[in-house]
Amino acid sequence: DFLFDLKTLLSLRAALPEGSFRRAQIENALYGAHLGLCYDPAACSDDEFRDGLRAAAPLLKEQLAKKNADSAPYIGLIGHSHMDTAWLWPLTETEKKCARTYANSLNLMEEYPEYMFVQSSAYHSEMLRRHYPELFGRIQKAVAQGRYEPNGGVWVECDCNLTGGEYMVRQFLWGQRFTRRYFGYTADCFWLPDTFGYSYAIPQIMKGCGVDYFLTTKISWNDTNRPEMTTFRWQGLDGTSVFTHFNRTHIGPSPETYQELTGDGDMKDKRVSSMRLFSFGKGDGGGGPEFEMLESARRLRDLDGTARSGYTTVSAFMKKMEETSVNPSVYAGELYLELHRGTLTNQHEIKRNNRLCEIALHNLEMALVHRAVMDGEAADESPVAPMMETLLVHQFHDILPGTCIHSVHEETKKSVGDAISRANLLTRQALAGNSGRVTLYNGTSFDRADTVYIAGAHPGVKGAKTQVFRDMEGETMTAVAGLEIAPFGSAAVEESAPTEAPCPFEVGERRVVTPFAVIEFDAGGAMSSFIDRRTGRELVGGLPFNTFLMAEDVPAAWDNWDLDADIEEKFAPAGRLLSREIISCGAVELRLRCRWALSDRSAITQDIVFDAATPLVTFDTVIDWQEEHRFLKAAFDTSLICDGVRSEIQFGHIRRSNHRSTSVEKARFETCNHKYSDLSEANYGVALLNDGKYGLSVREGGMRLSLHKGGMLPDKFGDKGRHLCRYALLPHMGGFSAETVVKPAYLFNNRPVEVEDGVGVPALCRTNHPGVVIETVKPCEDRQRAYILRLYEAEGGWASVKLSFGHAVKGLSECDMLEETTARIDPDAPITFTPFKIRTFRVEY
Structure with missing residues (x-):
């Protein structure tokens, strides 16, 4: 007891300013106690030692008994x-x-x-x-x-x-x-x-x-x-x-x-x-x-x-x-x-698996609802629970950022990878039928007829254009364009006789002409010119598009966590072009395969894919990374002039400054985006889409996507290995909107689920407003003949929306995010949304 009294007063004395009356009082008490203490027990008897403590204790207690004023914090x-x-x-x-x-x-x-x-x-x-x-x-x-x-x-x-x-x-x-x-x-x-x-x-x-x-x-x-x-x-x-x-x-x-x-x-x-x-x-x-x-x-x-x-x-x-x-x-x-800006990029596979697992569980829940509605049974969330728990645990704030030891990273890759595989298997089982045809399922709330990819050779598909090619893994794939799939609905892949369709691309040694753009490549394989044919506008406003930039990455502290501000001064073009070849050129797309050496140890192989029906340019990428303490970006320096960049976050987007005028703006040199970031003027814009690359730096008209970080602590093996990713450039007419950016980003990330011998399903539900996204379709947590819809307004505006369903609806309730009912809703009445509002509903069937 005496020891703690003494330590408290010594600490309080040290905290008080010199010259204060309170400090002087404590010093007097400590000095008085000091005079009566025996500091060498060997030189005094036990009784004398204890007598000294007993004599000193009241002096300390007197000071500890002094109370504070009411005004004290x-x-x-x-x-x-x-x-x-x-x-x-x-x-x-x-x-x-x-x-x-x-x-x-x-x-x-x-x-x-x-x-x-x-x-x-x-x-x-x-x-x-x-x-x-x-x-x-x-x-x-x-x-x-x-x-x-x-x-x-x-x-x-x-x-x-x-x-x-x-x-x-x-x-x-x-x-x-x-x-x-x-x-x-x-x-x-x-x-x-x-x-x-x-x-x-x-x-x-x-x-x-x-x-x-x-x-x-x-x-x-x-x-x-x-x-x-x-x-x-x-x-x-x-x-x-x-x-x-x-x-x-x-x-x-x-x-x-x-x-x-x-x-x-x-x-x-x-x-x-x-x-x-x-x-x-x-x-x-x-x-x-x-x-x-x-x-x-x-x-x-x-x-x-x-x-x-x-x-x-x-x-x-x-x-x-x-x-x-x-x-x-x-x-x-x-x-x-x-601080810790590198956590947006470090440990690529963990981050990409997070995105893929989120999508896989989303699609599984949609499939379970479809099956329950078709069978007239209660929708059951329990099959999702084991994979959901795996994902939620591995979203912990050191695991998902990639700042753990090697064994944790390896366990995370395996556990979340297994959850993805299991979720995909259960999705296919839930949608299995006896159609005798490959069936594609749309896991988004948007109508889609974009280019999708199915395994194997399908040279003719009814109602669509097709193009067969081999991907970078050597697998035969078919690009299918124009096959219409309703929101949360399906479309059968009906084989038909192949049809000849004109190829809309022109390919020269360093020049590509698409229906939407004229592109010039420099000797290093980057796009030195990108002219939008619809406007005649040159979009390159700095470094060539898709320039790879690499810099030494040795932070002052927190190796796997940090990016220091001076790294922006260190970036330099990297990548020596080794080869470029045409892999596939047809009615659906042009696919160029390029190979670069980043160093004598690391390389990039990339399929640059130009779409025939949209201005989308996709970069299917394999990075063979063997670097230590290096950071890699892909640069897209545009000619756009605007006063902010929109980056997707949860249930909406944030608009950040694209300038470095203040200390706050300068400190935010690396920021987070989810599926897209967009620079838009009043009637034109350029978006950058990704499938799991969360780190981005934006300055003026330049967007630079972070591709890889080579920190070595606490994971001494770094992030070496073979890594897959996809990102895309999307020039768009008109400014930012759900149609120009949000929808393409969802379609880019959530490709249709392919099921052999799948059952046909109608559009489960849809809205009549493109700016209101149905983010989630899931069984209720407590097994019911009902399911949950979660919607949000994505553009930042007011919207009045009507829901429509592909099945009979017995009742509609609004609930909170814990799925507790707050109000009954007329299924035929319009539903209003204020900017970025999230609303959750229970649909009884």
Whole structure:
């Protein structure tokens, strides 16, 4: 007891300014105690030693008994252990870390009745339920007592840049359903201390899942612009706002820490609130608080010279802060982390598999709904659950960004790859029939007649143009153009006699003429000129299109995480053209196969595909990467003049500056995009589409897509190997819209599902407005003769929409994102959407 008293006062003395009366009082007490202490137990008897302690103790207690004024700031305390689901250890080790850490906090609760603890990830509780049921039972009792708070809202502390919109919803859906089922608790806080940036879409998703408060510590890591606010309202893409607090985490309570938490450097908006939340305990690999920390917390509760403090749940703290805050500012936009920008690109296969798995699960849910409606049975989500859990777990904020050790990366590739294969198999089984024909299924809410690819040789298809070729794997494929497939519907591939169709392409040594463009190639294989034939406009405004740029990538810190700002000055053209040949030229497309050497170790093979029916130019790419500490981009420097770039995020797009005029703009030299980014003038634009390349840099008219990062820590093998990706250039007449950009991006990513002997299905549902996208068709979580539709407005405008269905509808209800009914809806009535609004409906059949 004496030791903790002494440590507390020594720490408080160090935190107080020299010359303060309070510091002088403490120094007098410490000096008085010092005079009576025996520092060498060997030189005095045990009784003399203890007598010295007894004499000194009251001097310390007198100082510790001095209370604070009412005006002192208040620090809410909550024990916590930031637990990485995987990082420098595998998932299996996390189970043990969770057991040790949470058992430790339960034991501390027995010794310290005031102590409280928050655990944020529902999946960690599920680990204990499966593997440590007795410990899980103890946690349930502590939750019921109000001392153990399962408040984080999500399944895992997920990445918020890369995770798709629907799967952000599922993180909350799985998290909330678990805590409700096993703890009788609904989370009201989104707790994300260590994620690498926060999407503009998050506030609306949070509110739709019953979560009112957002907390993070990570923005304090910014390398350029320090946050100006600690407590504020964060307004999202659609106008929804959530009360937000930048809390702090630290090893343990101390006067120095309290001074830092409430000081001018860390808490600039003191007029808004004098409250600060402080979660303490050892983290990353678990551990949590130790008894020494709790002893310090006891002594600091109301001690003159430092902030007042006390234990609280996160929920109670946020409610109190919201009630008492004075005119909190409103911040609208993404919470961009000015650090760890390389996590948008690192570990390519993990990121591409994430996109492919999101699409595969989307298509499986659509197929299960089709089958249930056809059979008149209840739609069942349970077949999806194992793959869904795999995906959600591997969207953790170190796994999906690719910042773990090698074994975790390899496990992720295998687990998510297996989930993709399993989902695709179940989709084909759900859509199997006896048609005797190959059937294609459209997993998007758009009518499509774009070029699609089916396995094998099909020289004639009724109602379509075809072209047979061999892909880069040597497989025979058929490009089929003009086959119409309704939204969430199907089309049979009916074989017919081959028909001759004129080839609309002209190919010279370095010149290609398509129905839409005239392209000149330079000696290195890049496009030095790209003239749109519809306007006569030259689109190249800097480096030739598809110039490969490479730079040394040795960040000052955080190898697999970071891109330093000076990398933009280091990029130089890379890629020595080895060969170019015509692989296929016909009525559907022109396919040029090019090979480049990036170095004496690494190479790129690419099929550049010019479409006959659209201006789309696709780059099917194989990267043989053997580099270390190098970064690779593909440059598309356009001649467009506009004041912003639109990049897709979850359930919409964000418009960012394409200039570098301010320190904020300069710091955002690498940003996140999902399926597309677009530069548009009033009546013309150029979009860049991708199938899993999330990193992008934009400056003026130039868009440069990040292709590969060669960091070597903590994965000492880097990201070497053979990697596949696709990206595309899309010049479009008219400015940005769903028709010009959003629809092509969806079609580019979600190719039709091909099923041998598939059953024919009508369009399951559709809207009459192209700007309102049906993002999700899924069975209800609780097995019902009903399914869920989730729609959003994609252009940033107001829309009135009517839904139509390919089956009889017995009832339509609106619900929240947790699938709880909020209102009955007339199926024939129009539904309105404000900009970027997400709405969810239950369709009874």
